[in-house]
Amino acid sequence: MLRRVIAAVPPRPLLRRPLVYNSSFSPFSFRTSPQQQQQQREMSDMKPVFTTKACPPVGPYSQAMIAGPTIFVSGQMPADVQGNLVEGSIAQKTEACCRNIAAILEEAGSDLTRVVKVNIFLDDMAHFTEMNGVYEKFFTGKPARSCIAAKQLPKGIPIEIECIALATEGSRL
Numbered sequence: 001m002l003r004r005v006i007a008a009v010p011p012r013p014l015l016r017r018p019l020v021y022n023s024s025f026s027p028f029s030f031r032t033s034p035q036q037q038q039q040q041r042e043m044s045d046m047k048p049v050f051t052t053k054a055c056p057p058v059g060p061y062s063q064a065m066i067a068g069p070t071i072f073v074s075g076q077m078p079a080d081v082q083g084n085l086v087e088g089s090i091a092q093k094t095e096a097c098c099r100n101i102a103a104i105l106e107e108a109g110s111d112l113t114r115v116v117k118v119n120i121f122l123d124d125m126a127h128f129t130e131m132n133g134v135y136e137k138f139f140t141g142k143p144a145r146s147c148i149a150a151k152q153l154p155k156g157i158p159i160e161i162e163c164i165a166l167a168t169e170g171s172r173l
Contacts, residue, residue: 051107054100055079058154063104066167071108075121075162076100077155090127090158091134097161098138110165113141117164120147127158 049064055077057063064073078086078093079100086096098112105111118139122128128147139145143163153160 049104049108051103053081053103053107055081055096056083058083064108066108069167071105071110071165071167073101073104073163073165075119075160076104077153077157077160085155085157090130093157093159094131094134094161095138097159098134101161101163102138105165108165108167110168112138112165114168115139115141115143115163115165118143118145119162120145121150121153121160122147123150123153123158125149131159 045068047066048062049066049071051063054063057074058077061074064071076097077100078096080086080096086093101115102112105114118135120131120135122131131147150160
């Protein structure tokens with residue numbers, strides 16, 4: 001009878017360095033320099049923005065968030081600083097939305113000239129021309145824009161406007 005002899009080979013370790021938890025680990029961190037990694041960590045910081053000069057949030061959200069060099073402004077409804085809905089024409093309601101956005105951006109250390117993208121929600125596209133007449137007075141830099149008709153908006157409002165803007169060097173982040 002032949003006997004087979006199997007050599008006992010110790011198992012190779014899967015990892016050659018100790019496993020240490022690093023909360024700033026990124027699967028792509030090995031491709032970036034330490035300076036780039038630090039910049040990525042700084043850019044991941046987020047700060048909420050709140051001002052009493054604009055309509056207060058009506059739900060569990062911020063008026064805006066600053067994330068790195070970008071300000072994300074939540075949808076603004078046509079309401080005053082106490083949260084009362086503005087009565088009147090779509091032009092007056094559009095103006096209220098735009099004034100709220102301007103106040104929030106000012107609190108964040110930016111302004112309407114630094115807006116890069118606007119999203120407008122209308123409950124009826126028949127309001128488009130009247131809304132556009134007011135909109136162009138506020139957003140003179142002609143940022144990218146989408147305008148859609150939504151079947152229904154919160155609190156039965158006819159318009160809501162949100163935007164994305166660039167922060168300035170003096171931003172509150």
